[in-house]
Amino acid sequence: MMRLSQTQLNLIEACPRRFQHSFLEQLGSPLTAEQQARLGWGTKFHRMVQQYAIGLPVTTLDAIDPEVAQLQSCVRSLVSAAPAVFTTDVYSHSEYRRTWEFQGYLFTVIYDLLLMGDEAQIFDWKTYGRPVRSNQLAENWQTRLYPLVLTMTTHYAPEQVAMTYWFVQPEETSEPQSLTFRYSVAQRDRDLQALAGLLDRLATWLQTYAQGHPFPQTTAHSACHGCSFVRRCQREDASVQSWNEVQEVGL
Ligand code: SF4
Structure with missing residues (x-):
């Protein structure tokens, strides 16, 4: 599969x-050296936020290493911009993986942070600036697949699910910014239809590719x-x- x-x-x-x-x-x-450096920074940032989310004191000490200091500063900025995200009483899962089968394919998603209370809130950390046009992000398959998989594999109804991106930039002094997309039955139905069509086309292309x-x-x-x-x-x-x-x- x-x-x-x-x-x-x-x-x-x-x-x-x-x-x-x-x-x-x-x-x-x-990748170029710059791209590798950015990817490495993003990976370390995700790891540090994960450590913070599970209660490890990653931001309490002043670091001598400039990169660690910068990472800590960015984590502090994120935490102070979204304090409720990290102090909630509801079930909180960091780097949480779910898998869903559909039309003979397996879809795996990894939520940077998932809060599971009366509503489910999916969080994703991005280490670049908030896009000017949110509709592009709305159409991105991450925005569509992450809530879809959650609604298809849990008891949450689409209206009970939201996905929030937080944008944190290493070199910027500006505050982290966020974008939230609320899910709905209509959006889930659109996503299911779009996914089914895409998978049908993929099946055809895989068949002709084999030929x-x-x-x-x-x-x-x-x-x-x-x-x-x-x-x-x-x-x-x-x-x-x-x-x-x-x-x-x-x-
Ligand atoms: S046709 Fe597709 S694979 Fe080829 S250069 Fe354009 S985007 Fe890349």
Whole structure:
């Protein structure tokens, strides 16, 4: 049974050929030093927030290491921006994993923090700035899959589920910012329908791929911007690499 994550769903939707290269063929270019540093910082930040969430005193001592000091400062900022998130009485799960099977695929999600009371609140930490347009994030498969999996694997009704992103930037002095998306029956039905359609298309592409035909390329050339397969796809006119193409590494 194939496992799919929100990252892979986003890729399939953006460009099926890119999914083929990245996940079926495991091709890709190494990250730049800057990208590796950002990913490393993000991973450490997630780990430090997790430690704080389970009660370890990660922010009480002044660190000599500048990177640790910066991480502690960012965790402090997050905690002071969202104190209720970390002092709640309800069940709190950090780095909480759930798996759901649908149409022969397994979907695994990892919630950075999940509060399970009368309502379920999903939290995700992002180590970049809050996007200007929230509708792009609303359409991202993470925003859709995370509440969907929760409603499909627990007793929570869609209206009882919300997902909040907190954006914390290492170099910025600005306060962390958040975006919350409340789930609903209508949104769950839209997501189920969209997911079923995407999986149907994927099944067809996997079948034809097994017969020697590649997955289709995106028709939107703008989607090639920053893609490491531009040469392979003969779309070198869009070869500027962008940091935002690099996904965060979950713990
Ligand atoms: S270069 Fe464009 S068409 Fe080719 S894999 Fe990347 S996004 Fe898809």
